[in-house]
Amino acid sequence: MAKQVKLDRTMKSNESPSFTSGFLKQLKEILTTALIVWIITAALIEGSHVPTGSMENTIKIGDFLLINKFIYGASTPRYIPLTNIQLPFFQLPAVKEPGRNDIIVFQYPGDRDKLAHDKIEFYVKRCIGVPGDKIEIDDKVVIVNDVEFTIPYNIRYIDKNILPDGYSESTIFPKGAKWNGDNYGPFVLPRKDDVIKLTLKNIEQWRTIIDREYEARVVSVKGDAILIDGVPADEYKIKKDYYFMMGDNRDDSADSRYWGLVPRDKIVGKPIVVLWSWNSEIPFSQPFKKLGSIRWDRIAKLVK
Numbered sequence: 001m002a003k004q005v006k007l008d009r010t011m012k013s014n015e016s017p018s019f020t021s022g023f024l025k026q027l028k029e030i031l032t033t034a035l036i037v038w039i040i041t042a043a044l045i046e047g048s049h050v051p052t053g054s055m056e057n058t059i060k061i062g063d064f065l066l067i068n069k070f071i072y073g074a075s076t077p078r079y080i081p082l083t084n085i086q087l088p089f090f091q092l093p094a095v096k097e098p099g100r101n102d103i104i105v106f107q108y109p110g111d112r113d114k115l116a117h118d119k120i121e122f123y124v125k126r127c128i129g130v131p132g133d134k135i136e137i138d139d140k141v142v143i144v145n146d147v148e149f150t151i152p153y154n155i156r157y158i159d160k161n162i163l164p165d166g167y168s169e170s171t172i173f174p175k176g177a178k179w180n181g182d183n184y185g186p187f188v189l190p191r192k193d194d195v196i197k198l199t200l201k202n203i204e205q206w207r208t209i210i211d212r213e214y215e216a217r218v219v220s221v222k223g224d225a226i227l228i229d230g231v232p233a234d235e236y237k238i239k240k241d242y243y244f245m246m247g248d249n250r251d252d253s254a255d256s257r258y259w260g261l262v263p264r265d266k267i268v269g270k271p272i273v274v275l276w277s278w279n280s281e282i283p284f285s286q287p288f289k290k291l292g293s294i295r296w297d298r299i300a301k302l303v304k
Helices: 002-043 203-214 287-292
Strands: 045-049 063-068 103-107 122-129 134-138 141-144 184-188 195-197 219-222 225-228 235-237 242-246 267-277
Touching: 103 242, 122 134, 122 141, 203 219, 203 225
Parallel strands: none
Antiparallel strands: 045 063, 063 267, 103 122, 103 267, 122 242, 134 141, 134 184, 195 235, 219 225
16 A cells, blocks of 8 residues: 555656646747737737827727838837836838828827826827928918828818917927917928027927937026037937828817927837727627627728
8 A cells, every 4th residue: 555655646746747847838838929929010010999089080089990010110019018118129121101191100209398208108190291391380271391281081170260370379389389270380390410500599499309319308508508418509410300290180189289299210100991990988888889889881991
């Protein structure tokens, strides 16, 4: 009997490492697969939910979009999923550069006067201007390089009133400009390697852009002197290309008119098609009503 007990214990001790080894091997395969899927998704293609109506009626609240992330340059993952932890990333060359009239998904750079946004958040807007373009808005009419901009097919205006030329909104970009959302500019979008002459009158216009390029609060004014990272400066060389974004729902869109410009490295991709669409305001606790809100006519609809 003693020999039998000893034999049983030996068998169990031999089986235990085998089970543990098999479990760890399977876990490793699952995690490796998940990592590969995450990297491919981050680099090439991804789904995205639309939470706001700034692109109505081109893109509706509750649309789920398929995003082409390869077209503007695939990149390694930019953040850890389900967190606000940013990752250093490497971006491959683009198939094409973002162009005027493209609908673009980008990482929100932050409110006008903030160094950075407090969370990772993605917006979708229409690109109105590319680096070097002159942007103007005349009684709600967008003018780019002295030519009226193409009117989007689903453009929407919900306010018949027009803010008069000369009336300034305190929230307008850049800070201190005597403009508003209906009468704006002219403003020339900065390009990489542009040299900007800095004065006490225009430093607030460029402060946030310079600080963001340094990723720190480096601009200060002491007396009549402008300092960048503690060094007196009367000019600044721009490090990135910048883009101007607007929503098709022109009177209800927080966009470049208010929070500023989008640097090239924040551009993520281009929405291709609507994968799914329903009323996102209906809670899942009302399943029949939720299912009844499915917009069948929008599913598989191309985004343009």
